[in-house]
Amino acid sequence: MRYTLLKNGEGNARSRFSPGIRLKLIGFLLPLVFLLVVSVAIAVTKITDSEIRKDLLERGVAVSRVIALSAGYSLLSGDRLALDSLAAETKNSSPDIEYIAIRDTKNIVVAHNRIEDRGKEYPSPGSATSLAKFPNTDAEEVVREGRPLIEFTTPILFAGKHVGTVSLAFSKESVLAPQRNIRRSIVIAASFILVIALAGTLVLAYRITTPIKRLSSGVNELAEGEGFHPIPVRGGDELGELTRNFNRMAETILAQQGHLSRYAKDLEEAYVGIVRVIAASIDARDPYTLGHSKRVAQISREMGRRLGFSGEELEHLDKACLFHDVGKIRIPDNILLKGKHLTHPEAEEMRGHAIDGAEILKMAPSLHRYVDIVRSHHEWYDGTGYPDGKRGSEIPVHAQIIALADAFDAMTTTRPYRAALSPDDAVEEILRYRGTQFSPSLTDVFVAVAKEIPMLETEEWKGLAL
Numbered sequence: 001m002r003y004t005l006l007k008n009g010e011g012n013a014r015s016r017f018s019p020g021i022r023l024k025l026i027g028f029l030l031p032l033v034f035l036l037v038v039s040v041a042i043a044v045t046k047i048t049d050s051e052i053r054k055d056l057l058e059r060g061v062a063v064s065r066v067i068a069l070s071a072g073y074s075l076l077s078g079d080r081l082a083l084d085s086l087a088a089e090t091k092n093s094s095p096d097i098e099y100i101a102i103r104d105t106k107n108i109v110v111a112h113n114r115i116e117d118r119g120k121e122y123p124s125p126g127s128a129t130s131l132a133k134f135p136n137t138d139a140e141e142v143v144r145e146g147r148p149l150i151e152f153t154t155p156i157l158f159a160g161k162h163v164g165t166v167s168l169a170f171s172k173e174s175v176l177a178p179q180r181n182i183r184r185s186i187v188i189a190a191s192f193i194l195v196i197a198l199a200g201t202l203v204l205a206y207r208i209t210t211p212i213k214r215l216s217s218g219v220n221e222l223a224e225g226e227g228f229h230p231i232p233v234r235g236g237d238e239l240g241e242l243t244r245n246f247n248r249m250a251e252t253i254l255a256q257q258g259h260l261s262r263y264a265k266d267l268e269e270a271y272v273g274i275v276r277v278i279a280a281s282i283d284a285r286d287p288y289t290l291g292h293s294k295r296v297a298q299i300s301r302e303m304g305r306r307l308g309f310s311g312e313e314l315e316h317l318d319k320a321c322l323f324h325d326v327g328k329i330r331i332p333d334n335i336l337l338k339g340k341h342l343t344h345p346e347a348e349e350m351r352g353h354a355i356d357g358a359e360i361l362k363m364a365p366s367l368h369r370y371v372d373i374v375r376s377h378h379e380w381y382d383g384t385g386y387p388d389g390k391r392g393s394e395i396p397v398h399a400q401i402i403a404l405a406d407a408f409d410a411m412t413t414t415r416p417y418r419a420a421l422s423p424d425d426a427v428e429e430i431l432r433y434r435g436t437q438f439s440p441s442l443t444d445v446f447v448a449v450a451k452e453i454p455m456l457e458t459e460e461w462k463g464l465a466l
């Protein structure tokens with residue numbers, strides 16, 4: 001038995017008890033085989049019982065007639081010695097003969113294999129049931145002295161004249177014993193056949209269901225994208241052919257999937273490239289912010305390293321830095337290049353770049369992980385930033401890192417309306433906003449980076465800052 005988990009169209013899971021095909025096959029075949037074996041056993045038992053009974057009746061009739069034929073002359077001539085000898089020899093010839101009684105027409109026993117019964121009137125049985133009637137011989141089931149017997153009665157004729165009767169009795173046990181033996185043999189044989197049939201049914205069920213189970217696993221592997229392993233093909237029957245065709249189909253699907261993945265990857269890379277170009281173009285639109293995104297990325301990467309980011313996380317942070325101001329593509333030059341003295345509507349439009357950048361990144365599935373970072377890079381730690389007023393841990397940590405690097409780079413870059421601050425002054429300014437605009441712990445990490453990283457003092461950095 002096993003449980004299968006099925007999902008309906010709305011995605012809600014429900015469980016349903018479902019016996020496997022192997023169990024169904026066994027459940028169908030086993031009772032069938034059992035019934036077949038039992039039916040055959042019963043039929044064989046009946047046939048053999050009938051044959052044993054028939055054999056005994058024929059034997060009894062034959063022996064009874066032979067005695068009747070042999071006894072006629074001796075009975076008529078009064079040769080009792082010959083009759084006794086005939087009774088005794090017949091009794092000795094077969095151990096299952098109980099007695100032979102030869103009687104005259106007055107029903108007096110003339111000869112008997114038991115001496116004490118001679119000269120007596122032949123008694124009527126306690127009960128008698130006719131078994132069969134043969135020419136000149138009757139077969140009856142009788143009870144004498146409490147014992148069940150099968151008795152054959154044949155008239156003794158001599159020269160066409162009735163001169164006596166011979167009664168020959170077999171013990172009923174002589175029929176029942178062989179029947180019991182045969183039945184015991186049939187039960188043993190049937191049990192043996194049942195065991196073989198059970199094993200055969202299990203093997204058959206296994207041979208039929210195993211390829212189906214393998215196919216089912218293959219379909220699951222294919223559906224779940226876990227890497228498909230070709231299913232071994234066993235035999236040239238329909239299941240083998242089905243397995244071969246399934247393997248071919250899976251290979252075709254995987255090949256097509258590979259092509260599609262490559263196309264999708266190429267498309268994503270192209271889109272990422274476009275976004276990079278947009279980011280660089282935005283920086284290039286303002287000569288004072290040329291290289292801004294790259295410098296933000298450099299500071300952020302160093303902070304990420306100190307925070308124990310993995311290589312993958314650092315790469316993630318790096319890209320987020322490059323993309324963080326991509327929304328500025330929608331800001332017209334007269335606002336973007338205007339600098340500090342923006343009107344309220346202009347400032348609102350400028351602030352819109354965080355949302356616009358997030359919307360641009362939403363267009364490429366591979367860039368979705370940067371959407372929230374880009375949207376939140378102007379949020380303040382105390383919740384007074386924009387666009388959503390997020391606070392503390394609600395702001396993605398990458399966005400908080402970028403906010404620090406962004407502010408530092410803005411302050412250390414010369415603007416038309418003010419000169420650049422020195423790195424130390426910029427750090428001092430950032431410290432003033434520790435706990436309000438910036439996370440206290442991340443501010444501490446930033447200060448450590450600003451003080452210990454020589455790159456901020458290099459000509460290369462200064463060149464980038466121009």
Ligand SMILES: [Fe+2]
Binds near residue numbers: 324
């Ligand atoms: Fe920004």
